Amino acid sequence: MVKIDAIDIGTRRLDWAEWALFLDIDGTLLDLAPTPDVVVVPAGLPQRLQSLSDRLSGAVALISGRSLESIDDLFPGGCDAAGTHGAEWRRSGRVEIVGEQWPAELTWWVKGESRHLSGLLLEEKPCSLAFHFAANPTIESAVRTLALTAAALSPIPLKLVGGKNVFELVPAGIDKGQAIERFLGIPPYAGRIPVFIGDDLTDEDGFRTINRLGGLSAHVGSRDTSARYRLGSPEEVRQWLTRLDILIGAPS
Ligand SMILES: [Mg+2]
Structure with missing residues (x-):
């Protein structure tokens, strides 16, 4: 390169x-x-x-x-x-x-399901939900599972994108x-x-x-x-x- x-x-x-x-x-x-x-x-x-x-x-x-x-x-x-x-x-x-309008009920569901994940920071954006875990990288696998489960439950098509110590659900096609x-x-x-x-x-x-x-x-x-x-x-x-x-x- x-x-x-x-x-x-x-x-x-x-x-x-x-x-x-x-x-x-x-x-x-x-x-x-x-x-x-x-x-x-x-x-x-x-x-x-x-x-x-x-x-x-x-x-x-x-x-x-x-x-x-x-x-x-x-x-x-x-x-x-x-x-x-x-x-x-x-x-x-x-x-x-x-993108499609973000389903607010999904955010509430994630908040309820993530209470036990110490160090997880949920970031609510107008069209997405980000799961930051830099404060506790050991929860990465559990966070990924939670995000994928939320995507499966979502009323609109979502995709999971990964970054540095973050997963994020965004509308598919974005x-x-x-x-x-x-x-x-x-x-x-x-x-x-x-x-x-x-x-x-x-x-x-x-x-x-x-x-x-x-x-x-x-x-x-x-x-x-x-x-x-x-x-x-x-x-x-x-x-x-x-x-x-x-x-x-x-x-x-
Ligand atoms: Mg960057």
Whole structure:
């Protein structure tokens, strides 16, 4: 796998201004934290993203498993984003719910069944339910069984997606790849070269979509991936974005 760095950016110089940039948040833009609510947004990062968006005619979107509300807590301003793995989608401030309505009764059932699972944190999102177990990884198997049982009981089709110390039930048919493709169907994203950077298993759908469309897919970390490029850490991602911002802005 090729590592993307300043040299690779340099060889693609003619392409920069034609890129559409899609960025995962946790583990990609931001360093991972023990729980999602204690991540830190480095000083200057929101301004960097805004600068890149300005240089790319607005073609920058955040693609996250977080809800839009949670994304806005980190990056205020109502930026273009796909939340809850693509079940929530926002362009120019207009929000669409892509997935089926979440069955609230299922959340209540899970809460009742999970009382004995010490260390489990349930995160209720508009269109999904996440089971975080970073505080007690030994319950992984029990949590997985509980989530699969809930999926079987659900009145709408759900799928189980796995991440780092988290399982999540999301409406079937929802993934980051379809969210990216939805952006690419409209201005200013349409016709641009899509670039997607992500770190987790749920980002693989995005990588495959990007590869199919001839874009640039980059994985953050060291595991096996369908992404074609690699960055070592969120810090490397941030440095790469800084270089990209400077290079696009430099006179040619
Ligand atoms: Mg991530």
